[in-house]
Amino acid sequence: MSSSETPKDSSCKDVGNLYMEELRMHPKELLLVEGELQVKDVQGPKGEGSLEDRMEKLEQEETAKLWSDILSLHDTTNKLQAQLYDVQNQNCEYENRFKYISRAASFRIPETKMSFLDGEPLPWKFDDGSSSPPSPKE
Template identity: 55%
Template sequence: MSSSGSPKDNSSMNVDNPYMNELKMHPKELSLKDGKVQVEDVRGPKGEGSLEARMEKMDQEVFMSKKMAERELDIIHKINDELVGEHKKEVGGLWDDIFSLHETTNKLQAQLYDVQNQNS
């Protein structure tokens, strides 16, 4: 169970993988100015102010986003409640109409039965 080299020895890794050095290099940006190719290091976004100030600004943005999402959810719930309430009113009115039609049908059937019994 012995290994051929110690895990701390990186020279064997570079020999095994020649592209490792390229991966470790800082990324470059190529640009063409006045007909000449210029190579520059890629720069990250510039931060304004201290890290604490940027973190505070990001916290404020997250807080505002959460508040907007909460308001949107409240509005969606209110709209949903209104739609459900209107639906219940409409369905309630339809059920009332159905019951009145059922009662009318029963009365008419009773009258027909009475007429049939009178003739016999």
């Protein structure tokens, strides 16, 4: 016994991998034809041309898919950037509108307490105690 493995070790290895033999077997296809079960080996895809040509074609397909993904991400980025610009412009419009409202409020006509015709105080606007309304005549 020159090998370092004991029979016990190899049996433990088989117990740990009960289905390993089935996994190593070549896949088979089961067909039922006219009441008779037929077993065929599954065949892989048949390649046309040399291995280099097939690899080149596969690389081109993957590259085309990557480019389509990149272009779709670029379009999505452009759409999101446009939405950001729209929000910024809307914000500027609101700021301008509020600025005009505040200017209009600051430039409004001040409240008058005196008549423009004769310069006397208006009878319905008395807020200081110095000028009192005339007493009613009896």
